[in-house]
Amino acid sequence: MKYVDEFRNHSLAQKLVTEIRRTVTKPWVIMEVCGGQTHSIVKYGLDQLLPGEIELAHGPGCPVCVTSLELIDRAHALARRPDVIFCSFGDMLRVPGSAGDLFQIKAQGGDVRVVYSPLDCLKIARANPEKRVVFFAIGFETTAPANAMSVWQARAQGITNYSILVSHVTVPPAMIAVLDSPSNRVQAFLGAGHVCAVMGWEEYEPLAERFRVPIVVTGFEPLDLLEGVLMAARQLEQGRHEVENQYARAVAREGNQEAKRMIFRVFEPCDRAWRGIGVIPGSGYQLREEFAAYDAARLFDLGGIVSVEPENCISGLILQGAKKPSDCAAFGTLCTPETPLGATMVSAEGACAAYYNYGRHLVS
Amino acid sequence: MCLAVPGKITELRDESGVPMARVDFGGITRDACMAYLPEAGLGDYVLVHVGFAITKVDEEVAQQTLADLKELGELSELE
Numbered sequence: 001m002k003y004v005d006e007f008r009n010h011s012l013a014q015k016l017v018t019e020i021r022r023t024v025t026k027p028w029v030i031m032e033v034c035g036g037q038t039h040s041i042v043k044y045g046l047d048q049l050l051p052g053e054i055e056l057a058h059g060p061g062c063p064v065c066v067t068s069l070e071l072i073d074r075a076h077a078l079a080r081r082p083d084v085i086f087c088s089f090g091d092m093l094r095v096p097g098s099a100g101d102l103f104q105i106k107a108q109g110g111d112v113r114v115v116y117s118p119l120d121c122l123k124i125a126r127a128n129p130e131k132r133v134v135f136f137a138i139g140f141e142t143t144a145p146a147n148a149m150s151v152w153q154a155r156a157q158g159i160t161n162y163s164i165l166v167s168h169v170t171v172p173p174a175m176i177a178v179l180d181s182p183s184n185r186v187q188a189f190l191g192a193g194h195v196c197a198v199m200g201w202e203e204y205e206p207l208a209e210r211f212r213v214p215i216v217v218t219g220f221e222p223l224d225l226l227e228g229v230l231m232a233a234r235q236l237e238q239g240r241h242e243v244e245n246q247y248a249r250a251v252a253r254e255g256n257q258e259a260k261r262m263i264f265r266v267f268e269p270c271d272r273a274w275r276g277i278g279v280i281p282g283s284g285y286q287l288r289e290e291f292a293a294y295d296a297a298r299l300f301d302l303g304g305i306v307s308v309e310p311e312n313c314i315s316g317l318i319l320q321g322a323k324k325p326s327d328c329a330a331f332g333t334l335c336t337p338e339t340p341l342g343a344t345m346v347s348a349e350g351a352c353a354a355y356y357n358y359g360r361h362l363v364s
Numbered sequence: 365m366c367l368a369v370p371g372k373i374t375e376l377r378d379e380s381g382v383p384m385a386r387v388d389f390g391g392i393t394r395d396a397c398m399a400y401l402p403e404a405g406l407g408d409y410v411l412v413h414v415g416f417a418i419t420k421v422d423e424e425v426a427q428q429t430l431a432d433l434k435e436l437g438e439l440s441e442l443e
Contacts, residue, residue: 002372002390012433197411
């Protein structure tokens with residue numbers, strides 16, 4: 001496939017690894033922010049190709065993983081209602097709430113539907129005027145324009161039986177939370193390429209300056225990730241702390257202006273609770289007041305839900321890059337993709353699932 | 365979750381006021397909303413995420429990146 005195969009070229013990957021080896025003289029910890037990048041790194045074993053001096057810490061960029069248990073329980077309460085058709089991206093179906101997951105609710109008769117695009121929900125809403133269609137709007141800035149458009153179009157088309165349960169999160173405040181943590185070890189970031197395709201990278205410049213931390217906007221293929229590591233390592237070795245763009249074929253400094261405009265027409269920033277991490281100020285989006293009629297959290301009474309986190313799960317520390325999945329006693333034994341204790345084992349992009357799926361639990 | 369796949373625009377149309385495209389991902393085709401990339405045309409490669417084209421892939425830049433990687437280390441190998 002064009003723009004995929006070329007960026008998986010074996011001999012160029014070897015060149016990059018050689019150059020990284022030539023560049024590093026001391027230990028560095030580099031965090032890849034995005035769960036999609038974690039998945040690629042573990043799938044291709046890129047972390048194992050790197051010299052011992054470079055440690056890749058896996059970041060909190062997995063929206064499925066960081067959606068709070070309380071919101072998941074609210075979603076499940078909505079999905080159980082006989083008057084609701086509950087729509088979700090496929091990734092959320094297996095995430096355990098305090099009691100069960102969306103698959104079980106579907107098996108028990110709940111009308112749970114997987115959608116490819118949030119616009120699919122509008123078709124479902126039009127076809128089922130007697131039902132209330134609720135979409136679980138999760139995601140980072142990459143997904144926000146799509147989810148915002150569904151609300152914008154619902155209003156434009158006069159669809160009144162559609163609403164969204166918003167669980168949007170944003171990347172820069174999470175990076176600040178990682179850097180502000182007293183136990184932080186992260187010295188450079190590989191920025192999330194597709195988040196930046198939408199948002200650009202201007203908002204990362206004050207962050208690089210304030211924390212004196214290199215940030216390299218990076219793509220998702222093996223050559224992208226290795227080149228991102230090389231660029232970050234060069235900055236670290238030379239004592240620089242700039243925002244650089246490895247993923248120039250897809251990312252412009254200003255991002256996608258149209259998409260950003262739609263995000264802020266429909267959403268506004270808010271504080272958000274991240275599963276395993278806690279509340280991060282200004283790290284989410286919520287619907288603006290003028291779209292209250294599309295806000296499932298306001299339309300439905302969702303009070304009185306008590307959420308209980310499972311014990312034995314260190315996903316919060318894993319999401320902050322403080323621990324690796326293999327540091328967890330439950331990893332691969334009590335906790336597997338079939339019996340996940342936490343969301344980092346559920347989502348394909350969670351660090352624990354990536355480690356498990358690519359056999360890291362078999363290696364001591 | 366932020367997966368976005370590159371594909372080639374093979375058809376553009378209007379669907380109740382929303383610009384849509386048919387996009388070919390190496391043989392598999394799907395619809396994508398083009399509202400955020402109004403400038404994209406037939407034959408352009410775009411990255412599609414949850415049914416929305418979010419950015420064009422710049423062919424020239426992609427080739428330059430690969431060319432730079434091919435040259436990587438060649439100067440120091442001559443030393």
